[in-house]
Every structure is written in structure tokens, then in C-alpha cells.
Amino acid sequence: MSKKPLILGIESSCDETAASIITENEQGNPLVLSNIVSSQVEVHKEFGGVVPELAARSHVEKIDWIVQKAIDKSGKNIEEIDAVASTAGPGLIVCLSVGLSFGKAFAASLNKPFIAVNHLEGHALSPGLENKIEFPYLLLLISGGHTQYLIVRNVNNYEQLGTTIDDALGEAFDKTAKMLDLGYPGGPKIEAIAKQGDNDAFNFPRPMTNKKNLDFSFSGLKTAVFYEYKKLNNVSHVQKSNIAASFQAAVADTLLHKTKNALKQTGLNELVIGGGVASNKYIRDRLISELKDYKIFFPPIERCTDNGAMIAYAGSLYLKGSKEGLNFNIKPRWPLSELANG
Numbered sequence: 001m002s003k004k005p006l007i008l009g010i011e012s013s014c015d016e017t018a019a020s021i022i023t024e025n026e027q028g029n030p031l032v033l034s035n036i037v038s039s040q041v042e043v044h045k046e047f048g049g050v051v052p053e054l055a056a057r058s059h060v061e062k063i064d065w066i067v068q069k070a071i072d073k074s075g076k077n078i079e080e081i082d083a084v085a086s087t088a089g090p091g092l093i094v095c096l097s098v099g100l101s102f103g104k105a106f107a108a109s110l111n112k113p114f115i116a117v118n119h120l121e122g123h124a125l126s127p128g129l130e131n132k133i134e135f136p137y138l139l140l141l142i143s144g145g146h147t148q149y150l151i152v153r154n155v156n157n158y159e160q161l162g163t164t165i166d167d168a169l170g171e172a173f174d175k176t177a178k179m180l181d182l183g184y185p186g187g188p189k190i191e192a193i194a195k196q197g198d199n200d201a202f203n204f205p206r207p208m209t210n211k212k213n214l215d216f217s218f219s220g221l222k223t224a225v226f227y228e229y230k231k232l233n234n235v236s237h238v239q240k241s242n243i244a245a246s247f248q249a250a251v252a253d254t255l256l257h258k259t260k261n262a263l264k265q266t267g268l269n270e271l272v273i274g275g276g277v278a279s280n281k282y283i284r285d286r287l288i289s290e291l292k293d294y295k296i297f298f299p300p301i302e303r304c305t306d307n308g309a310m311i312a313y314a315g316s317l318y319l320k321g322s323k324e325g326l327n328f329n330i331k332p333r334w335p336l337s338e339l340a341n342g
Ligand code: KG4
Pocket: 014, 142, 143, 144, 145, 146, 169, 170, 171, 173, 174, 185, 186, 187, 188, 191, 275, 276, 277, 278, 279, 280, 281, 304, 305, 306
């Protein structure tokens, strides 16, 4: 039996320092041997958002032991690693440079190939770690920096159908949570408090649902929350829960409406949903229960937010198509539709 490839994936584009080792099982399906994520929530929470210089410093402090931990947990030796993949963009330049430089140096020291991975492609492909998904499929990417519909035609082949014209969805969750004084990062805080709230307490807008196009806009929804919040005096926990629940319901309705349009317009019947906001259980459940005629794939909850396994997996697919290079430079802006065949 030939040796199964062992890929190290490194992620440092924003506020998670992450590394993972993946391989293949006997049947040739991907297998995650380790997936270590160190979040910087504690570093940034007093500022209510990511501070790039602090994030970069924290990546520098942690990256070697995170990678070491991923290797230890995988039960493999450094010498067995066949290739190294790091996120090269999009993201914060000072953060990207940490994982990219580390990955390149690591690969060079082992004399093994290095693969520069697009972070969004990591999210786009990662449900393939546990599912066989046929190309082409529709991707709804909902993260802290991006909100997009894309047709994933193949690895390295994307067509963007729509995007947000203002805030990304994760950003809207974070800003709304900040407004309600719930802390950082906002998405999980809103989801938690919304469990005790009434979805219909406030009738927030479902933005852009009167338009056929596949673009989003979330800043108006955020502003609507702001005005309702300002009207209240001595806001109680119940009122905050109601605002959070009504906000979350407006988001889910909007995503559902737009996604139905996207599926109809493209004629596709497979849908992949990825990015940090896809870890929201309420949104997952609404999409699954109301899009029953389609095959829907989500990554496991803990792998919706940034992680090394998705980077290792995208890297492993490129390794088969051999796109690699130590001279690849950081791309802080790198839309998926810019990839070679897009
Ligand atoms: O994909 P990700 O980890 O980083 C980017 O590539 O942006 O996404 C982070 C975003 C943050 O805005 C965070 O608030 C949001 O995902 N998020 C959530 C939840 N968990 C994380 N939003 C809603 N509900 C959640 N449970």
C-alpha cells in the first residue's frame, strides 16, 4: 500500500492561530488527524474588535507551538509531512505574513512542496472533508469579512453571483452585539441571548428581499436595531433577548429568501454553507428545515470558523493539481472569482 499524503495546514489570516494535519483513509477519503485552533478573543475583547498589530504579535508568539501541537496530536513525525499549505489571503496583511512565512520556511526546511491557499477557498471546499459533494455546487459564504453567493465549478474555478454592498454578515452580528453591550465576538453572544427571546417582538427589515439579484445589504438592518434600541429605557435582559432574536430571525429570513432565488436561478441542487456565521445553530436549522428539496452541506460547527484543516484540505487538492510555490506573495485582497479559471 502506498503512503497516504500527510498535509500540514496553517491559518493566521485574522484572529485565530490554527494548524492541522490531514491525510487520507484506506478508501482515499480525507481524514483530519489533528485540528488545533487558538482563538485571540481574550486579546481583542477589551477593544470590541480585532486590533491587527496585537493579532500579529499573538500569531508570532503562538505559531510554533500550535504547529507542534498539531503534529504531536496527529501521532506523526515531522519528517512524514509531505506538503505544507498556508493561507496567503485575503486577510490582514500583518497576520497573513506570520502563517505564510512560517509555512514557507517549514516546507523549505523539510524540502517539501509549499502551497499558498486562498482563505475563502478553504471555507468553500471544507465540507468536502466529510462529504462527497459533486461539482458544480452553490456556495453561500457568510463570515466576518465576506457574504457571497458563488458557483463552485471546481477547485480553482469560481463564479461570483452576488455579494454584500456594505457590511458582511458576521460584521453585522458583531456590530449589533456591540450596540447591545453583549461583548465580542458578537455572533455567538447574539445566538446565546436570542434563545430566550421572541423572534416576532420587533419587525426588523429583511433587506434586499424585494430585489431579484443575489446581493445583500446589512447596514440598514443594523441601523433599524439601533433606532429600536435607542427608544428603550433601562433596557432589560428580556428586551435585549427580544432584539437579538428578532435580528437573528430577520437574518435567517433574508438568507432563506435569497438562497431560494439563487438555487432557482442557477438550477443547482447542492448547497454548501460556510464561514463563521454558518456555525449559528438557529440559521442552520432554518435553512435545513426550509430547503428540504436540496442537498445542504455545512462543515461541523467547530470548523465553520477559521481553522487549519480547511487550509490543509484545499492545499491537498491543489497538490494533486500541483499549484505551489515559495515565491507566492501575500494577497490581502483576493476574491475567489480571481482564481485562475474563475
Ligand atoms: O469565518 P470566520 O471565523 O472569520 C472570517 O473569515 O471572517 O468568521 C468570523 C465571524 C465573526 O463575525 C463572528 O461573529 C461570526 O463569524 N460568528 C457567528 C457565530 N459564530 C461566529 N455569527 C453568528 N452566530 C454564531 N454562532
